[in-house]
Amino acid sequence: MASMGAALTFLVLYFGYACAYVRPPARSMLSLASHSASHTDPQQVHISLVGKNHMRITWLTQSKDVPSAVEYGTSPGAYISSANGEITKYSYMLYKSGYIHHTVIGPLDADKTYYYRCGGYGLEYSFKTPPSQFPISFAIVGDLGQTEWTASTLEHIQNFKHDVLLLPGDLSYADYKQDLWDSFAHLVEPLASRRPWMVTEGNHEIEKIPLLTHSFDAFNARWRMPFEESGSDSNLYYSFEVAGVHIIMLGSYTDYGKDSDQYKWLQADFSRVNRRTTPWLIVVFHSPWYNSNTAHQGEGDDMMETMEPLLYTAKVDMVFAGHVHAYERFTRVYKKNINPCGAMHITIGDGGNREGLASKFLNPHPQYSLFREASFGHGELSIYNATHAHWSWHRNDDDQPVKVDEVWITNLSNSSTCTDSDDMVKG
Structure with a gap:
């Protein structure tokens, strides 16, 4: 730590505002060998929430003869229930994926550990279902990649x-090299097979080659989210509810204009939110709307202009984004002004990607930007009850997690200041 620590400089403005944390360059890519002993062994296992009290188990085999079946129960080795799913695969230029299995199991009891086996044999995995009521905790990290920094960040999250876990885009950084999707899934399997990972797409998931490939082929095939259950017609945007929290995952790289399917779906989804049963409302997408970093300036402006009034009217509590490889926390804001009825925006695109950090910030900083730092790290959101939550950001400091920023948050659904009047909507 001493050798690397000598190269680090922590800069703080005169009023204690962290403006930069100069880090070493991004570490090298991990070398991940296949964990599969045979073509029939399940591998790359990850899970996601789907509908009420159900879980989707996704895994991959190299053989089509393995059934898409999952056996499960609440005791090790005692599989009293089973479910069958579906199998898919995709081709990308000369690459042909393995056989990707998606199986939904349930109904499941809340806050309980389940043991499961994929394909009828092989390793036993386990996961814990989320609670049905508060408190509930979320790990949040974006722009992961698969470098040595990524491995350190994942260890801290574990x-x-x-x-x-919520991930606002840029998962594998495969960038057309499809075998990197396989190595990424191997890397995250120890976490993603034990807790649900809810993800949305980033720009590195597009992978479109005009006239040859479609956008998001690998992402849609490998990371299927509960879009159909939420009334969406696209895996690129969806919503789900868990323990008093309604979470909306939006697509920064699919049409979001007022005539688009995504915009109309978002309107309908907001209309279905019941703040009595889900008092917390969170939105996640990739390209940030608020950003005082020099990187990716203005890239979220069009989406913000179109959709921010919807979020404001719905009284969204928090918005999480990635894309900018740094951490930044804003106060409640609307139309680029401090507003107690707006959402709190947080940029968390600092998981450990191979491109390095976005270390340059604009100065002077906007008044609504409260904390910013260019370091790798992750966020922790603990929602304790219907009114209060605690957010903290943990810097990946030479492989040690260091809590650098934290804040208590009061939600808007119980705010006496913010009403549903036309005056509030106009801002």
């Missing part, structure tokens, strides 16, 4: 007793 030590946080979270119920669900």
Whole structure:
């Protein structure tokens, strides 16, 4: 730590505002060998929430003869229930994926550990279902990639007793090299097979080659989310509910204009939100709307202009984004002004990607930007009850997690200041 620590400089403005944390360059890519002993062994296992009290188990085999079946139960080795799913695969230029299995199991009891086996044999895995009521905790990290920094960040997340992981885009950084999707799934399997990972797409998931490939082929095939259950017609945007929290995952790289399917779906989804049963409302997407970093300036402006009034009217509590490889926390804001009825925006695109950090910030900083730092790390959101939550960001400091920023958050559904009047909507 001493050798690397000598190269680090922590800069703080005169009023204690962290403006930069100069880090070493991104570490090298991990070399991940296949964990599969045979073509029939399940591998790359990850899970996601789907509908009420159900879980989708996704895994891959190299043989089509393995059934898409999952056996499960609440005791090790005692599989009293089973479910059958579906199998898919995709081709990308000369690459042909393995056989990707998707199986939904349930109904499941809340806050309970289940043991499961994929394909009828092989390793036993286990996961814990989220609670049905508060408190509930989320690990949040974006722009992961698969470098040595990524491995360190994942280790820190594993030590946080979270119920669900939220990832606002840029997962594998495969960037057309499809075997990197396989190595990424191997890398995250120890976490993603034990807690549900809820993800949305980033720009590195597009992977479109005009006239040759479609956008999001690998992402849609490998990371299927509960879009159909939420009334969406696209895996690129969806919503789900867990323990008093309604979470909306939006697509920064699919049409979001007022005539688009995504915009109309978002309107309908907001209309179905019941703040009595889900008092917390969170939105996640990739390209940030608020950003005082020099990187990716203005890239979220069009989406913000179109959709921010919907979020404001719905009284969204928090918005999480990635894309910018740094951490930044804003106060409640609307139309680029501090507003107690707006959402709190947080940029968390600092998981450990191979491109390195976005270390340059604009100065002077906007008044609504409260904390910013260019370091790798992760976030922890603990929602304790219907009114209060605690957010903290943990810097990946030479492989040690260091809590650098934290804040208590009061939600808007119980705010006496914010009403549903036309005046509030106009801002």
